[in-house]
Amino acid sequence: GQNIDQPTEMTATEGAIVQINCTYQTSGFNxxxxxxxxxxxxxxxxxxxxxxxxxxxxxxxxFLSRSKGYSYLLLKELQMKDSASYLCAVxxxxxxLIWGAGTKLIIKP
Amino acid sequence: xAEITQSPRHKITETGRQVTLACHQTxxxxxxxxxxxxxxxGLRLIHYSYGVQDTNKGEVSDGYSVSRSNTExxxxxxxxxxxxxxxxxxxxxxxxRDGTPYNEQFFGPGTRLTVL
Numbered sequence: 076g077q078n079i080d081q082p083t084e085m086t087a088t089e090g091a092i093v094q095i096n097c098t099y100q101t102s103g104f105n106x107x108x109x110x111x112x113x114x115x116x117x118x119x120x121x122x123x124x125x126x127x128x129x130x131x132x133x134x135x136x137x138f139l140s141r142s143k144g145y146s147y148l149l150l151k152e153l154q155m156k157d158s159a160s161y162l163c164a165v166x167x168x169x170x171x172l173i174w175g176a177g178t179k180l181i182i183k184p
Numbered sequence: 185x186a187e188i189t190q191s192p193r194h195k196i197t198e199t200g201r202q203v204t205l206a207c208h209q210t211x212x213x214x215x216x217x218x219x220x221x222x223x224x225x226g227l228r229l230i231h232y233s234y235g236v237q238d239t240n241k242g243e244v245s246d247g248y249s250v251s252r253s254n255t256e257x258x259x260x261x262x263x264x265x266x267x268x269x270x271x272x273x274x275x276x277x278x279x280x281r282d283g284t285p286y287n288e289q290f291f292g293p294g295t296r297l298t299v300l
Binding site for chain 2: 116120173
């Protein structure tokens with residue numbers, strides 16, 4: 076079956092750095108997304124990786140290793156507003172989008 | 185500004201009733217999707233459409249139907265609501281680029297449906 080694994084919950088301190096991991100086992104791979112979802116709101120797009128390596132976008136970076144079936148989202152200089160769930164999603168070989176259950180990130184002052 | 189809207193935002197209904205959730209986007213996107221989101225699960229795809237008159241079943245399509253008569257709207261119908269369909273429903277849209285419909289998806293605000 077197809078599977079995406081993310082930690083259920085993580086806690087970090089304001090101003091610090093946190094890395095949220097995502098591992099996937101899917102039938103093929105055509106890209107990986109990260110979305111942010113604040114409680115009670117809709118998901119919003121953060122990043123897209125299709126090639127190996129690091130993509131940096133401001134305080135957020137996303138890394139992909141296709142050979143290891145692994146990605147991470149790196150959040151720097153954490154702010155209270157970064158408290159949210161972070162969703163990893165993979166496009167498989169049939170161009171179906173498979174979603175992980177999300178990681179709830181709690182930021183403490 | 186382009187947007188994607190859903191209505192109603194909250195709905196309470198009874199088992200066995202037919203319910204229709206509306207989704208309207210002004211992005212002029214060809215691709216539209218319906219998801220449900222439940223605690224402990226990721227977003228699960230119910231139905232999707234790649235254009236007018238095109239509809240496809242997703243992972244959890246039983247008990248749901250959609251129709252696409254124009255670019256802007258993809259209404260989701262629950263034929264006979266069941267308590268297991270209590271959930272938060274999200275509509276999303278995306279444009280096709282590089283031959284794939286799975287580019288950045290823009291999500292509506294969601295509809296919280298309770299089936300009693």
